[in-house]
Amino acid sequence: MLLLLLLLLLLLLLLLLLLLLLLLLLLLLQLLLLLLLLLLLLLLLLLLLLLLLLFLLLLLQLLLLLLLLILLLLLLLLLLLLLLLLLLLLLLLLHHHHHHHHHHHHHHLFYHVYYYYFYYYCHNYYYFYYYYYFYYYYYYYYYYYYYYYYYYYYYYYTTTTTTTTTTTTTTTTTTTTTTTVHSDKKRIHTMAATTTYSPYRGACMFYKQPLFYLNIQITQYIYKLVCDIVWRYKTLHTIYLHIK
Numbered sequence: 001m002l003l004l005l006l007l008l009l010l011l012l013l014l015l016l017l018l019l020l021l022l023l024l025l026l027l028l029l030q031l032l033l034l035l036l037l038l039l040l041l042l043l044l045l046l047l048l049l050l051l052l053l054l055f056l057l058l059l060l061q062l063l064l065l066l067l068l069l070i071l072l073l074l075l076l077l078l079l080l081l082l083l084l085l086l087l088l089l090l091l092l093l094l095h096h097h098h099h100h101h102h103h104h105h106h107h108h109l110f111y112h113v114y115y116y117y118f119y120y121y122c123h124n125y126y127y128f129y130y131y132y133y134f135y136y137y138y139y140y141y142y143y144y145y146y147y148y149y150y151y152y153y154y155y156y157y158t159t160t161t162t163t164t165t166t167t168t169t170t171t172t173t174t175t176t177t178t179t180t181v182h183s184d185k186k187r188i189h190t191m192a193a194t195t196t197y198s199p200y201r202g203a204c205m206f207y208k209q210p211l212f213y214l215n216i217q218i219t220q221y222i223y224k225l226v227c228d229i230v231w232r233y234k235t236l237h238t239i240y241l242h243i244k
Contacts, residue, residue, distance in 0.1 A: 090230055 086226070087229065087233070090226070091233070094230070
């Protein structure tokens, strides 16, 4: 009997130990699950942070686009203001000239006629400017060419003197030979006609000066544009006065 009781006790103890082990294992599993949950939470937090950063970047992009649009609008407004100021200055000049020179003309007739006078004046001034610069460049290169011509002439004549020295074992002979070359004007003029900035080629400087030619074209376009704006304003004003 005692043996049986002892065996039972041992069995019970073993069972208890097993149960304790199971409990420990369960606790460990729970801890692991908790750790996994914590990791998942951290990942979720990181994702949320990334989403917030993306949202902030989008907001910054939108703000930059808005700033660019505002700057473009400001530039357009400034350009419009400049155009209006130019028109006002032109009108003031026209009005001032009208009061000094055309007191006895009818108002609407004056505006209609004065436009043609102003347009003609603009184009005359432009062509005067055009020809003034054309001849300025022409004579500049003309004098430059003649400076080059005389320089070449001088250089040509000073380099034709040669000195020959002959040394032997017995005697030393020194011979100085001066070669006289006459002025070959025909050849020099032929050379002049083939140079880049030669007045013999008709002084067509626009083919040799592309930037200058472009400057002239831009000036012509600006004058035409200004005169065209003035013409349109004067025409509308004349129609308005006739209707009035």
